[in-house]
Amino acid sequence: MTGSASRYPDVYAQSIRDPEGFWREAARGIDWFEEPRRAFDPALGIYGRWFPGGVTNVCHNAVDRHVANGRAAQPAIFYDSPVAGAKRTVTYGELQTEVSVLAGVLRELGVGKGDRVVIYMPMIPEAVFAMLACARIGAIHSVVFGGFAAAELASRIEDAQPKVVLSASCGIEPSRIVTYKPLLDLALTMAKHQPEACVVFQRPQVEAKLQPGRDHDWAALREKAIAGGMAAECVPVEATDPLYILYTSGTTGKPKGVVRDSGGYIVALRWSMEGLYGVEPGEVFWSASDIGWVVGHSYIIYAPLLTGCTTVLYEGKPVGTPDAGAFWRVIEEYKVAALFTAPTALRAIKKEDPDGVLMRDYDRSSLRTLFLAGERADPDTVEWAQNKLDVPVVDHWWQTETGWAIAGNPVGLGALPIRVGSTGVPMPGYQVDILDEGGHPVGADRMGSIAIKLPLPPGCLPTLWRQDERFRESYLEEFPGYYKTADAGFKDGNGQLFIMGRTDDIINVAGHRLSTGGMEEVLAAHADVAECAVIGIHDELKGEVPCGFVVLKAGVVRSPADIETEIIALVRERIGPVAAFRLAITVNRLPKTRSGKILRGTMKKIADAEPWNMPATIDDPSSLDEIAAALNARGLAKVSAA
Numbered sequence: 134m135t136g137s138a139s140r141y142p143d144v145y146a147q148s149i150r151d152p153e154g155f156w157r158e159a160a161r162g163i164d165w166f167e168e169p170r171r172a173f174d175p176a177l178g179i180y181g182r183w184f185p186g187g188v189t190n191v192c193h194n195a196v197d198r199h200v201a202n203g204r205a206a207q208p209a210i211f212y213d214s215p216v217a218g219a220k221r222t223v224t225y226g227e228l229q230t231e232v233s234v235l236a237g238v239l240r241e242l243g244v245g246k247g248d249r250v251v252i253y254m255p256m257i258p259e260a261v262f263a264m265l266a267c268a269r270i271g272a273i274h275s276v277v278f279g280g281f282a283a284a285e286l287a288s289r290i291e292d293a294q295p296k297v298v299l300s301a302s303c304g305i306e307p308s309r310i311v312t313y314k315p316l317l318d319l320a321l322t323m324a325k326h327q328p329e330a331c332v333v334f335q336r337p338q339v340e341a342k343l344q345p346g347r348d349h350d351w352a353a354l355r356e357k358a359i360a361g362g363m364a365a366e367c368v369p370v371e372a373t374d375p376l377y378i379l380y381t382s383g384t385t386g387k388p389k390g391v392v393r394d395s396g397g398y399i400v401a402l403r404w405s406m407e408g409l410y411g412v413e414p415g416e417v418f419w420s421a422s423d424i425g426w427v428v429g430h431s432y433i434i435y436a437p438l439l440t441g442c443t444t445v446l447y448e449g450k451p452v453g454t455p456d457a458g459a460f461w462r463v464i465e466e467y468k469v470a471a472l473f474t475a476p477t478a479l480r481a482i483k484k485e486d487p488d489g490v491l492m493r494d495y496d497r498s499s500l501r502t503l504f505l506a507g508e509r510a511d512p513d514t515v516e517w518a519q520n521k522l523d524v525p526v527v528d529h530w531w532q533t534e535t536g537w538a539i540a541g542n543p544v545g546l547g548a549l550p551i552r553v554g555s556t557g558v559p560m561p562g563y564q565v566d567i568l569d570e571g572g573h574p575v576g577a578d579r580m581g582s583i584a585i586k587l588p589l590p591p592g593c594l595p596t597l598w599r600q601d602e603r604f605r606e607s608y609l610e611e612f613p614g615y616y617k618t619a620d621a622g623f624k625d626g627n628g629q630l631f632i633m634g635r636t637d638d639i640i641n642v643a644g645h646r647l648s649t650g651g652m653e654e655v656l657a658a659h660a661d662v663a664e665c666a667v668i669g670i671h672d673e674l675k676g677e678v679p680c681g682f683v684v685l686k687a688g689v690v691r692s693p694a695d696i697e698t699e700i701i702a703l704v705r706e707r708i709g710p711v712a713a714f715r716l717a718i719t720v721n722r723l724p725k726t727r728s729g730k731i732l733r734g735t736m737k738k739i740a741d742a743e744p745w746n747m748p749a750t751i752d753d754p755s756s757l758d759e760i761a762a763a764l765n766a767r768g769l770a771k772v773s774a775a
């Protein structure tokens with residue numbers, strides 16, 4: 134099904150035939166202080182390392198290089214915050230100044246190459262300065278999403294062991310102000326590891342209380358650094374040095390620290406901007422995500438800035454800030470060429486403005502392509518967007534682990550015809566196979582586990598932070614020679630991929646990746662709970678929402694409704710509001726196999742009103758009727774959590 138005009142077939146074939154030559158050529162898109170010895174060395178690391186011997190600096194490539202090349206006056210960031218009522222344009226010249234001053238502040242606080250810095254901040258320009266300032270001095274940042282609870286922040290601090298934490302007084306949600314500092318203080322009472330310093334940016338909405346000795350006022354340090362001429366220059370780092378750690382949900386409550394290297398990542402991102410997204414230097418790119426997620430790291434910050442684009446930093450929602458026309462306003466105002474968002478955002482807009490009336494109020498002529506990722510894009514929503522917006526809607530598939538798309542429609546190489554429901558074809562360097570349980574590739578149109586042949590291309594994780602063994606066990610052991618994506622799906626006869634769901638207990642709630650295993654750990658910690666099961670059930674808006682079933686301990690006489698309320702509060706307290714855990718149901722027992730395995734898959738099918746077969750190994754078939762009855766009693770056969 135390849136479009137005759139597309140260069141994709143040749144480009145992809147070259148990337149597989151001659152990876153060394155392909156990625157060496159791509160590496161010319163960035164500045165090196167010292168050229169790599171070779172593109173890939175299979176003898177290094179766990180499955181090989183990209184660009185060994187190469188010396189570069191990510192901040193130099195994202196900022197200084199553009200200033201030196203005449204982009205000082207070009208906007209680097211359009212910050213737009215309907216929730217704060219604020220807008221700000223930051224040019225590349227200003228970005229260089231701010232980042233080098235903040236890098237100087239970090240250096241004064243003792244942060245050096247390889248030290249970790251946790252960034253717990255909302256979507257404000259200072260958060261971008263913070264990430265780039267770390268990159269400038271070779272420190273490793275670890276950004277924690279604002280919607281997580283203190284305990285999640287604590288576990289990340291414990292694992293990353295940061296020298297410094299950068300934070301802000303608050304985030305702003307449409308319904309409330311999220312005071313970050315008390316959450317940070319609480320997290321630091323939970324973590325054994327203590328940073329040497331916390332630097333807090335005071336937003337006008339809330340003034341955070343600073344703890345003398347440990348906490349510093351961001352603005353005061355900035356002023357002092359400017360007065361003292363403390364700006365820091367870019368330090369050379371190895372291509373294989375980590376740029377960041379980004380924690381993502383694993384199958385237990387303990388998150389996985391995905392490590393991103395420096396050289397391979399920026400080569401891949403730079404290639405993707407032109408090859409996949411079809412966006413050129415000087416254009417405006419908008420990723421309506423959050424800096425706490427991988428999409429934010431790669432496509433709010435690094436890829437657009439590496440390319441000399443202007444990135445939009447939008448602190449708002451697709452609806453309610455103030456209405457479902459918000460995205461179209463931003464496109465008009467900043468002349469956005471490409472928008473990247475999650476399907477759930479479109480579903481939210483479609484729900485409020487099904488006829489696209491608000492779209493007509495804005496000039497969207499700058500928009501060439503809409504990209505979707507983060508969760509399965511349902512064909513209805515894709516078609517709705519395509520019809521209403523009259524631009525190609527490109528679904529593409531990737532994971533925190535890969536850092537950029539595994540598969541998509543390479544618009545920059547000449548778009549292939551769009552097949553709604555498919556996430557397109559593999560990007561350069563990715564050899565994607567569909568495997569059966571024995572690890573053998575299956576034929577076209579057959580469902581299986583999706584795996585990527587090693588080595589992974591540049592940009593993908595080389596390991597998990599200080600957990601090489603967990604990396605091997607989680608991703609490399611089940612299918613030798615492959616990286617296991619833990620997604621299931623199939624390829625059609627033309628090599629187009631269809632991603633149908635996870636093979637583990639990860640669920641996707643409004644584009645946010647969450648572990649039901651992690652939630653079960655929280656439920657099980659309630660004093661009255663004997664056992665529990667959490668499943669993701671279909672939701673019209675969020676794609677999936679978690680639903681927890683609990684069996685109470687014998688002799689508990691308290692009202693199940695009270696216990697359910699406590700459980701819901703507990704998940705919010707331990708994992709955070711982002712879990713959107715609002716459904717807890719008490720049952721007398723859980724359906725199990727004779728060997729005691731909880732039948733979560735069948736429970737999910739019942740909740741989603743999908744066809745299901747009685748599992749041959751079930752202990753007592755009537756236990757499933759009880760689940761159906763419990764769901765029906767709540768009117769939850771097809772639930773919407775909105």
Ligand code: COA
Pocket residue numbers: 278279280281304306307308311421422423426428450451452474475477478481506507642643644645674710711712713
């Ligand atoms: N800081 C603090 N809290 C946050 C937060 C943040 N950065 N982001 C979300 N939350 C909170 C919300 O306020 C909400 O809290 P509540 O229970 O008190 O209402 C909760 O987490 C759930 O948030 P969310 O799932 O985002 O639902 P929502 O109802 O606020 O908004 C959508 C629904 C569809 C508009 C929203 O989910 C959305 O824009 N999703 C896009 C997701 C996305 O871009 N993902 C990135 C992958 S590409």
Ligand code: AMP
Pocket residue numbers: 381427505506507508509510528529530531532533534556618619620632633634635641644645646
């Ligand atoms: P995250 O690591 O948060 O980016 O989540 C990655 C997971 O989200 C993948 O493993 C998939 O299960 C899912 N996902 C991401 N993009 C898509 C897509 N385009 N279609 C279907 N599922 C997707």
